Each structure stands twice: as C-alpha cells, then as structure tokens.
Amino acid sequence: MTFFILTFGCKVNQCESENIQKSMEENSFEACESFEKAEIVLLNSCAVTGESVRKLRQSIHKIKHKNPNCILAVTGCVAQAESDEISKMPEVDIIIGNANKSEIPSIIKRYLSDKRPTLKVDPIFSLKTFPNEIVNYSPHRSRAFLKIEDGCNRFCSYCIIPYARGRVRSKNLADIENDVKLLAKNGYKEVVLVGINLSSYGMDIGKNLADAVSVVCSVDGIERVRLSSLEPDLMTDEILLRLSKEPKLCHQFHLALQSGSNKILSSMRRRYNREEYIKVAHKIKAIFPNATFTTDLMVGFPEENETDFKDSLDLIEEVGFLKVHVFPYSVRPGTLAETFDGQIPKAVKAKRVHEVMEKSSETCQKVLKSFVGKMCDVLYETRDADGLYEGYTKEYVPVKTKSPEDLRGKIIPTKMGTVKDNYILCEYI
Ligand code: SF4
Numbered sequence: 281m282t283f284f285i286l287t288f289g290c291k292v293n294q295c296e297s298e299n300i301q302k303s304m305e306e307n308s309f310e311a312c313e314s315f316e317k318a319e320i321v322l323l324n325s326c327a328v329t330g331e332s333v334r335k336l337r338q339s340i341h342k343i344k345h346k347n348p349n350c351i352l353a354v355t356g357c358v359a360q361a362e363s364d365e366i367s368k369m370p371e372v373d374i375i376i377g378n379a380n381k382s383e384i385p386s387i388i389k390r391y392l393s394d395k396r397p398t399l400k401v402d403p404i405f406s407l408k409t410f411p412n413e414i415v416n417y418s419p420h421r422s423r424a425f426l427k428i429e430d431g432c433n434r435f436c437s438y439c440i441i442p443y444a445r446g447r448v449r450s451k452n453l454a455d456i457e458n459d460v461k462l463l464a465k466n467g468y469k470e471v472v473l474v475g476i477n478l479s480s481y482g483m484d485i486g487k488n489l490a491d492a493v494s495v496v497c498s499v500d501g502i503e504r505v506r507l508s509s510l511e512p513d514l515m516t517d518e519i520l521l522r523l524s525k526e527p528k529l530c531h532q533f534h535l536a537l538q539s540g541s542n543k544i545l546s547s548m549r550r551r552y553n554r555e556e557y558i559k560v561a562h563k564i565k566a567i568f569p570n571a572t573f574t575t576d577l578m579v580g581f582p583e584e585n586e587t588d589f590k591d592s593l594d595l596i597e598e599v600g601f602l603k604v605h606v607f608p609y610s611v612r613p614g615t616l617a618e619t620f621d622g623q624i625p626k627a628v629k630a631k632r633v634h635e636v637m638e639k640s641s642e643t644c645q646k647v648l649k650s651f652v653g654k655m656c657d658v659l660y661e662t663r664d665a666d667g668l669y670e671g672y673t674k675e676y677v678p679v680k681t682k683s684p685e686d687l688r689g690k691i692i693p694t695k696m697g698t699v700k701d702n703y704i705l706c707e708y709i
Contacts, residue, residue: 283322284313286324288325290328292430295426299427302415321350322384332358353391355378357378357444359376362613367397374388374400375400378404382412382413387400404431411430415463422660426474428492430449433448433477437548438617440614450487453491465501470502470503490522490523504674505530506530507529513552521567531674532571533568534576535560537577538576540592541554541588554595561573572676574603575605579629579636580629581609582623592636596639596643602677606636648699655695655696657673658681658693660692663688668705679694679696680704694706
C-alpha cells in the first residue's frame with residue numbers, strides 16, 4: 281500500500297517524519313509523492329499554536345475532499361494532547377500519540393486487518409526512556425537533523441509541549457555515535473542536533489549537551505555540528521567553555537528569548553530575566569567572536585503593554601539578531617496562561633508582529649554587513665531558479681554564488697561579497 285506523510289511544526293517533528301517514513305518502507309509500505317494519490321495519509325501534527333491546530337483541521341478536510349477513499353491517520357502533538365478533539369472528526373480513521381510513534385506501521389497494519397477506528401495514545405508522562413527510532417539517512421543530502429532529546433520539564437505558562445511530549449528523555453551517547461557514523465558514511469557533512477528542549481539533553485542520564493556535541497564532533501567525515509533551539513539559562517560557563525573547544529561547532533546560537541520584558545518573562549514562567557539573557561549573549565560573543573544569534577519571540581502575551589513591547593524591540597537591537605522568528609501569542613488549552621486576564625486584541629498582535637519583523641530585518645542587515653570581505657566556509661546545498669548555488673556559513677549566514685561547477689554538497693571557502701535583502705551574493709568561484 282502507498283502512503284504519504286504531511287509534517288507540521290518543528291525540526292523534531294520533521295526528523296521523526298523522516299524516521300517514520302523509513303520504518304513504513306521497512307514494513308513494505310510504499311512512499312507516494314502526493315496525498316492525492318496515496319492510499320494512506322499520515323499527518324504528523326503540531327500543537328504549539330492555535331494556528332497550527334487550525335492548519336491541521338484545514339488539511340484534514342482538504343485531503344478527504346481530494347482523496348475521499350484514503351485512510352487518514354493523525355499523529356504528533358495534537359494527537360497526544362488533544363486526541364478528544366481530533367476523534368470528533370469523522371474524516372480521521374486512526375489517531376496515534378507521540379508515545380506510540382514507533383508503533384505506527386504495526387498500528388496501521390492492524391487497522392487494515394479490521395478497519396476499526398483506532399485511538400492509540402498512551403500517557404506521555406509514563407515514558408522514561410528515549411524512544412528507539414530508526415534514523416533515516418537517505419543519501420545525496422549534505423545536512424542531517426538528528427533528534428537526541430525529547431520532552432521538557434519546564435512548563436512555561438503558555439506552552440502545551442510538555443503535555444504533548446512528556447518529561448526529558450535523552451538518547452545515550454553510544455546510540456548518538458552510531459547514528460552519526462551512519463550519517464557520515466552516507467555523505468552528510470553537517471549534523472543539526474535537535475530536541476524539544478535540546479539544552480536539557482542528558483539531565484536524565486547524568487550527561488549534558490557538551491557531552492553529546494563532543495561525541496558528534498569526534499566522528500570522521502562530519503565537518504560541522506549545529507545546535508537547534510537553546511534555553512539561555514542552561515548555557516552555563518562550563519558548557520560554553522567545553523563547546524569552545526570543538527572546532528567543528530557552528531557558531532550560530534538559537535537562544536530562545538520569547539520576550540524582552542521582565543514582567544512578561546516572569547508571567548511566562550521563563551527561567552531568566554532580560555539582564556541575564558543579555559549577559560549570556562555577551563558571554564557567547566566573547567567566547568565565539570563571529571557568533572550570530574537567532575531567536576523566537578512572542579508578542580501579545582496577556583498584559584503586554586507598549587512599554588513591555590518596547591523592551592522586546594530594544595533587546596532585539598541590543599543583541600543584534602540575524603533572525604527573529606516572531607509569533608503572536610495564542611491561548612493553548614490546559615496551559616496556565618489560558619486562565620490569565622488581559623488578553624491582547626488580534627489587531628495589536630498583528631501590528632507588533634509587523635514591527636518585530638521590521639526591526640529583525642534591520643539587525644539582519646547589520647549582521648550580514650559585518651561579514652562582507654571575510655572568507656567563510658560555505659556548505660552549498662541547493663541551486664536557485666537563476667542557477668546560483670545556495671548555502672550557509674557556519675554562522676548560518678545565507679549565501680548565493682555563481683559557479684560553472686556544481687557546488688552542492690561541498691564546503692567551499694568563499695569570500696563574502698555584496699549584502700542583498702537577506703543573504704550575501706558572493707564572488708564567482
Ligand atoms: S522550555 Fe518552555 S517553551 Fe520550551 S518546550 Fe519547554 S515548556 Fe515549552
């Protein structure tokens with residue numbers, strides 16, 4: 281039977297969809313290139329915002345409209361945290377929680393044998409160990425996502441993720457090493473370490489993030505190691521010092537911020553204030569001179585007034601981010617913030633999102649200009665419609681270059697040329 285996977289949300293979900301694809305193929309299911317033609321359509325859902333849940337519902341209607349005879353299965357964070365809501369949708373045949381993702385092929389086979397609507401959602405907080413996942417390492421790619429951590433113990437007041445992902449569970453170092461050796465053998469040059477709360481890696485097995493990075497960096501053939509989203513308060517001096525000894529580490533730090541206002545940070549139950557955030561950013565800048573910063577920022581959190589919002593804009597300026605991913609706050613069922621007063625009108629949220637994007641492109645330009653004239657190693661990955669090769673420096677500076685030679689999959693020292701909207705156009709190679 282043929283199947284198609286539609287993925288929503290974060291890098292962890294993308295990574296898991298690749299692994300699910302591999303396990304489905306290993307169970308004699310055949311991947312299909314579109315949901316219109318597939319006999320089984322699997323939606324790997326995201327519950328982080330109201331918008332992501334709305335998109336899931338919209339997709340379910342659209343898929344069943346275009347492919348009414350398909351078997352429709354929903355997995356991921358909405359299936360885990362809001363299975364009651366999804367089970368009310370007649371279009372959905374199978375619901376599989378995050379706790380049961382590794383059983384997807386067998387659950388689908390069982391459904392095929394009796395065609396009975398299936399709800400397989402084990403309690404997520406009962407999970408104590410990192411799920412045993414097959415890593416998908418399809419060749420001819422240069423950058424791989426590797427999930428090494430799942431779950432989060434923090435319960436920020438706005439966040440539904442701990443209810444969908446459970447407590448922190450870390451992949452052991454030996455399994456990480458084996459997977460990275462497989463990736464290197466299949467030609468990957470860069471590994472991006474991902475997790476639900478990556479900076480909490482190892483706290484359940486007596487290790488920490490620096491241990492994982494050092495294992496990945498020790499594998500021959502892997503030339504660059506990149507970290508996904510980090511919690512600022514968990515980037516301790518010890519960890520930063522150890523990371524500074526890893527020449528393969530990419531000096532791009534996605535340091536989650538969420539707000540620049542101490543009042544709002546406290547109401548979000550974040551574990552740092554603005555002064556501590558700035559201190560960590562400055563410490564990183566001192567240890568990694570060329571370091572760049574990217575971040576996530578929420579606007580329109582309950583009680584966020586113009587002064588609070590200005591604090592966020594000022595902090596974007598202060599740190600000088602390469603990229604700010606901005607999200608309007610959306611109420612998530614079952615979270616503490618759902619009960620908060622002072623909800624912000626939609627129009628105000630939209631205006632603040634716009635202002636953050638403007639500020640973010642200003643700071644992006646400044647960062648790009650600071651690289652002009654420098655020689656940077658660029659991992660070229662794709663070619664755009666104009667035939668220019670596209671890639672990133674270790675600092676995640678986006679680059680486009682003209683070349684008669686196919687640069688894809690290669691790391692090439694490149695002189696940083698002219699700053700464009702959101703990338704650097706480089707000299708002819
Ligand atoms: S750290 Fe906070 S925002 Fe991030 S996943 Fe955990 S609870 Fe959610």
